[in-house]
Amino acid sequence: MKILVINCGSSSLKYQLINMEDESVIAKGLCERIGIEGSKLTHEPAGKDKVVIENAMPTHKTAIQMVMDALQNPEYGVIASTDEISAIGHRVLHGGKVYSDSIVVDEDVKRVIRECFDLGPLHNPANLMGIEACEAAMPGKPNVAVWDTGFGMAMPEKAYMYAIPHEYYEKYSIRRYGFHGTSHKFVSGEAIKFGGLDPKNAKVIVCHLGNGASVSASIGGKCVDTSMGLTPLEGLIMGTRSGDVDPAVVQFIANKEGKDVNEVLNILNKKSGVLGMSGGISSDFRDIENAKKEGNHLAEVALDAFIYRVAKYIGAYTAAMNGVDAIAFTAGVGENDKASRKAICEYLGYLGVKIDDEANDVRGKMRVISAADSKVKVMLIPTNEELAIARETKALI
Numbered sequence: 001m002k003i004l005v006i007n008c009g010s011s012s013l014k015y016q017l018i019n020m021e022d023e024s025v026i027a028k029g030l031c032e033r034i035g036i037e038g039s040k041l042t043h044e045p046a047g048k049d050k051v052v053i054e055n056a057m058p059t060h061k062t063a064i065q066m067v068m069d070a071l072q073n074p075e076y077g078v079i080a081s082t083d084e085i086s087a088i089g090h091r092v093l094h095g096g097k098v099y100s101d102s103i104v105v106d107e108d109v110k111r112v113i114r115e116c117f118d119l120g121p122l123h124n125p126a127n128l129m130g131i132e133a134c135e136a137a138m139p140g141k142p143n144v145a146v147w148d149t150g151f152g153m154a155m156p157e158k159a160y161m162y163a164i165p166h167e168y169y170e171k172y173s174i175r176r177y178g179f180h181g182t183s184h185k186f187v188s189g190e191a192i193k194f195g196g197l198d199p200k201n202a203k204v205i206v207c208h209l210g211n212g213a214s215v216s217a218s219i220g221g222k223c224v225d226t227s228m229g230l231t232p233l234e235g236l237i238m239g240t241r242s243g244d245v246d247p248a249v250v251q252f253i254a255n256k257e258g259k260d261v262n263e264v265l266n267i268l269n270k271k272s273g274v275l276g277m278s279g280g281i282s283s284d285f286r287d288i289e290n291a292k293k294e295g296n297h298l299a300e301v302a303l304d305a306f307i308y309r310v311a312k313y314i315g316a317y318t319a320a321m322n323g324v325d326a327i328a329f330t331a332g333v334g335e336n337d338k339a340s341r342k343a344i345c346e347y348l349g350y351l352g353v354k355i356d357d358e359a360n361d362v363r364g365k366m367r368v369i370s371a372a373d374s375k376v377k378v379m380l381i382p383t384n385e386e387l388a389i390a391r392e393t394k395a396l397i
């Protein structure tokens with residue numbers, strides 16, 4: 001069985017064709033600059049050379065058509081026809097209050113994705129376009145929606161309700177949802193298996209530290225709390241997002257700079273985080289680390305603040321669960337940056353966390369990185385959102 005996984009952003013589309021017999025990737029690729037001049041498709045068939053196809057992609061529909069052509073191309077394709085594809089799994093950002101479990105797309109699912117455009121203004125419209133483009137390109141094939149907010153929907157009310165007038169929850173569904181759900185679910189599940197923990201009761205904290213970053217707490221794979229909120233802006237300091245700030249900062253900047261709320265929110269989303277804190281050096285953590293090594297004070301403060309906030313969330317979530325059995329690091333920084341992992345764990349001595357420096361000297365591999373006498377298992381668990389979406393899709397069809 002082959003499953004095509006589609007992840008549409010506002011101007012991009014990532015895909016993977018996965019053979020579910022052995023969960024291997026048959027081909028993967030990326031469409032960039034959809035709707036913008038200079039669009040291109042980078043297609044990587046397993047065992048063959050990568051190809052870059054430059055062609056106008058005015059819409060996600062044309063992008064999907066190009067992906068279908070690439071997959072079936074006699075030279076660099078990997079399938080003879082789309083008949084070989086059993087189903088398509090889509091990452092969908094926001095299912096609102098309605099959906100948490102993955103589901104086969106029908107008219108009602110599409111209506112909910114549309115109704116959540118306000119909650120995910122950049123992603124939900126693109127996700128819907130991706131689904132409709134697949135329906136047009138492969139009529140009759142099941143499309144499955146896997147919600148990025150799905151995992152966080154298990155949070156109890158005390159964790160998801162904001163302390164604002166209740167009418168806004170009733171009228172507009174304003175609550176904390178959490179994001180990176182596919183990754184948190186996958187990584188916490190793998191951590192339980194790999195760490196030999198009790199699948200029903202294990203208390204696991206997952207630190208998804210990439211350009212977007214979030215922490216989750218779960219007991220037996222069920223989310224107890226997670227750091228992102230109504231939108232992915234809440235929580236940790238990220239590449240370009242501020243994470244938690246006093247909401248009065250918005251009013252203050254707006255008044256001082258003569259900007260409206262949307263403009264200030266744009267600054268908090270796109271010009272803040274380590275990029276903003278470092279005085280504009282970069283949103284890429286490698287650049288920030290290099291600048292710190294060269295003695296740049298702002299870069300040092302940005303990194304210290306990033307690490308400090310992750311450590312604070314781990315402390316808070318340990319309290320929320322009255323303990324923690326395992327802490328798992330994942331995503332770009334979490335999988336590749338041993339210095340950040342060690343610095344975060346140095347705050348956790350009170351929990352009996354001890355890192356094994358030799359074991360921690362690793363990138364992108366599943367591994368226990370804590371010492372044998374550490375009271376909490378610390379692990380590196382590479383995330384694989386595409387595989388998680390493919391597994392959910394297979395389970396549903």
Ligand code: AMP
Nearest residue numbers: 210211212284285286331332333336337
């Ligand atoms: P992601 O969003 O998960 O793709 O993660 C992207 C982030 O991971 C970028 O900010 C990268 O700089 C960061 N990253 C990748 N490799 C390293 C590394 N070796 N050290 C620090 N950060 C890294």
